[in-house]
Amino acid sequence: MTFHIHIKGIVQGVGFRPFVYKLALKHGLNGDVNNTTDGVHINVECDEEKANEFLNEIIKNAPALSVITGYTIEKIRDVHYDDFQIIHSESEKEPNLLLTPDFALCEDCRKELHDPENRRCRYPFITCTNCGPRYSIITGLPYDRPLTTMQKYKMCDTCEKEYNNPLDRRYFSQTNSCEECGVKLSIYENGSIIHPDDYIKYIVSAWKEGKIVAIKGIGGFLLTCDATDEKVIQLLRERKYRPSKPFALMYPDIEMIKEDCDISDKEETELKSVVAPIVLLKLKDEIKTGLDITGITNGLDRIGVMLPYAPLYDLLLKEFQKPVIATSGNVSNSTIIYSNEKALKELDKIADVILLNDRDIVIPQDDSVVKYSEKYHKKIIIRRSRGIAPSFIKKELELSEETVMCMGASLKSAFAILNKKNIYISQYLGDTGTYDAQLNYTNTQRHFFNLLDLKPDRIVIDKHPDYFSSVYGMELAEKYNIPVKKVQHHKAHFAAVLAENDLLDCEEKVLGVVFDGTGYGDDGNIWGGEFFIFNKGEIERYSHLDYFDFILADKMVKEPRISALAISKGILKDNKLIKAKFNKIEWGIYDKILKEGSKLKSSSMGRLVDAVSSIVLGIDKQTYEGEAAMKLEVLAADYLNNKSIELHDSYIDAEQIDNILESIIKGIINDLDSSVNKNYIAAKFHISIIRYIKNIANM
Ligand SMILES: [Zn+2]
Ligand SMILES: [Zn+2]
The missing domain is CATH 3.30.70.100 (Alpha-Beta Plaits)
Structure with missing residues (x-):
């Protein structure tokens, strides 16, 4: 049989x-x-x-x-x-499979990499069937060497033998190569190619000399420099137009991470996993490696740390024996650069030395970012990219046969595709407010449509009519002549949480709490402090943070002082503290706008947190998204780590569900006037929000 x-x-x-x-x-x-x-x-x-x-x-x-x-x-x-x-693979059928993400260097390969007896000792692109790039190098399906960017390297006899030997770890390993037949490095300095005897030692010397080095890795280029060198970190900030946003770090090994950071078992496992993401770790009071903490974090209490996930990084870091800054290779906030040509053209303005290799990257990806919650150690994925993208597996979900393209939002754009009951979620594609990210978005979308040979039956877009993803979604719908469904931003967030927690079939009503910065509401206002009820497949808005005037559009998002002004309008009469945040001309203009009143209202929790951060900490302008909120959180966490706090330490009364803004702003101003400790105020504000949620839940 x-x-x-x-x-x-x-x-x-x-x-x-x-x-x-x-x-x-x-x-x-x-x-x-x-x-x-x-x-x-x-x-x-x-x-x-x-x-x-x-x-x-x-x-x-x-x-x-x-x-x-x-x-x-x-x-x-x-x-x-x-x-x-x-x-050998055949490919007549329509693709119906999940895509394999990129894998971090495995332990077997790491050992061989440093074993002088091994023929791949110090070969920076060592891989096997258990590790190496996948998603970032595929040009077609199924996954086989001719349909990857490894296609151009012809295996030498020894590699070929491994590839054909069923007992070898590299049997049918599509990325198989060695020093003789594989990927080649090249170094550019001051615009011209150089040929050092030892490429690894050359880069390490450059770090030691305080130079910035751009390195092509798995998902694109990383900008690197000595993380203990205050001067070069400042130089990187100036050249990258990144005044204060924290930088991620790469450490040679886990032991050295433990010298600087408190680390739980879960965090250690995450760092060493095949994903090898950036993990946000708590800094110790005493830093042993000499990191320039101020230059790296600018006042935050966690740092983003990762281990060398590619053999090239492992060689470099083992040689350097110090942590390096490892931040996405881009200019300011555009998307990560991944081609040699573009790196030579654009990164040479930032990097003194550029380390290239001749293996092409098809799909650029930033490093993924993960954090574990303080108390219950729950995993929070902050950026879903290299190692995690592009598949999403949830066996419990009942999926439709339809092919659906969901376009996502704007600031942290990504799309999701349902095709033949497989779910694909793209890597983080950048802020589609920039042209670069728009190109990245459309390229990745076309790549997926080609790979999977798919035609969508339906497009889902954010209700915001001006998002790039919404406009482009409408274009796709027209092209394929298919229907479009518009979904309110925060309802989409809630639906995602319901699906992740297996609640889509829930018989009982579910309360959803969605706190966010900006999302286009069903009533045309800017939502962001939302309570929803999910009942039998429908989501309805149940309650929301009090509306306040939304003014000056993007300027309000960038300048927390404007949130402080708009939210305190009508609550505080000509408050000195608020007034002092503006010069005479500004005050004249903004005061007039607010007196006339804005037609556009907002219930954004993000703006409330901004306002509080401006009032308590004096953070009036932020240089990166989330700065004001994160710095307020640092204060609150500092208080809560040392002292306990009760639910009644709140600006909001038990059962209070209205006039939340007024109670919070007035309470904080009172506390400030009585010189109450600011860490306590920050903690009390967070407790107030928790109480607010509790009050709504008990309604
Ligand atoms: Zn391996
Ligand atoms: Zn070979």
Whole structure:
């Protein structure tokens, strides 16, 4: 008898075929295994009991990096096999599979990288079936070398032997290469190519000399420099037009991270995982490595830290033995640069030295950012990108057969696609207010449509008519002649949380609390302090933060003092503290605008936090998004770490659900007038918000 097994999920580029091959040998089975555009297909010639046993062992012992989302087994027409073979991929069918993300350097490869006896010792692009780039280098499906940017490197005899040896870790490893046949480095300094004897040592010397080095990695270029060198960090800030936003760091190893940061088991596991994201860690009181903390964080109490996830970084950091700044290679807030040409043209204004390699990146990705909550150690993904994108797996979700393209929002843009019951969520694509990010968005969208050979049945856009993603979504809908659904921004946030927590089928009503900066509301106002009720598939607005005048558009978002002014209007009469934040001319103009009143109202929690930060901390203009809120949080956390606080330490009364703004602003001004400790005020403000949520929930 012959049986056919079909396995779906993340099963390509993770060593699945070699695994099945070895298992078949162990079971003494004949047949074949094949990668196609809809998953892994296996044929085995044996009786039913053996076939089921074989399938069970595949499911139970599947390769560590794979994720199986579904499988079938069926008896087919008898075929006779003389042995068990891996068949090369075929690609006639429409793609129906999840995409494999990029994987961080595995421990086996790391050992070989530093082993003088190994032929790949110090080869900066060492990989195997368990590690290396995937999503960032695919040009088509299924995942096979000719459809990746490894296609141009012809394997040398030794590599080829490994590739064809079923017992080798690099059996069918599509990224297989070595110093002789693989990826080549090149260095540019002052616009011209140089040829040092040792590329790694050269870059490390550059760091030691206080130079800024741009390095092409997995998802794009990183700008790097010595993280203990105050002068070069300031220089990087000036050249990058980034006055104070914190920089991420890369450390040589976990031991050195522990010298500077408090780290939980979960955080350590996350850092060492195949994703190897930036993890936001609490700084210790005493910094042992000599980091220039002020230059790096500008007053925040956490730093973003990662480990060398690519062999090139591992070689460099092991040699340097100090942490380096490792920030996305871009100018100001545009998107990450990933091509050699663009790097040479644009990054040479920032970097003194540029380290290139000749392996092309198809899809740029920033490093992912993850944080664990303080008390319950819950994982919070802040930026979903390298290592996590582009697949999303949630087996519990009941998905429609439709192909749906969801366009996302604007500031932290990303899109989601439902196709053949697979969900894809793109990497973070940047702020589509910039032209760069718009290009990045459309390129990535086209790449997905091509890869998956898909035509959408429906487009979903944000209700905001002017978002790039909304306008572009309307264009796509016209092009494909398909319907568009407009979804209110915060209702979309709530729906995502419902899905993540398996609540879409919930029989009971669910209260959703969505606090945000800006989102276009159903009534045309700017929402952002929202309470919703989810009931039998419908989301309705239940309550919201009191409306205040929304004025001066983007200027209000960038300058917390304007939120302080607009929110305190009518609450405080000509308050000295607020007035002192403006010069005479500004005051004249803004006061007039507010006296006339704005037609546009806002319920944004983000703006309330800005206002409080401006009033308590004097942060009147912010140089990066979230600065005012994060600095207020630092104060509150500092207080809560040292002292306990009760729910009645609040500016809001028990059961109060109205006039929230008035109670908070008046209460804070009173406390300031009585010289109450600012850390306590910050903590009390946060407690007030918690009480507000509790009051609404009890309504
Ligand atoms: Zn490896
Ligand atoms: Zn080779």
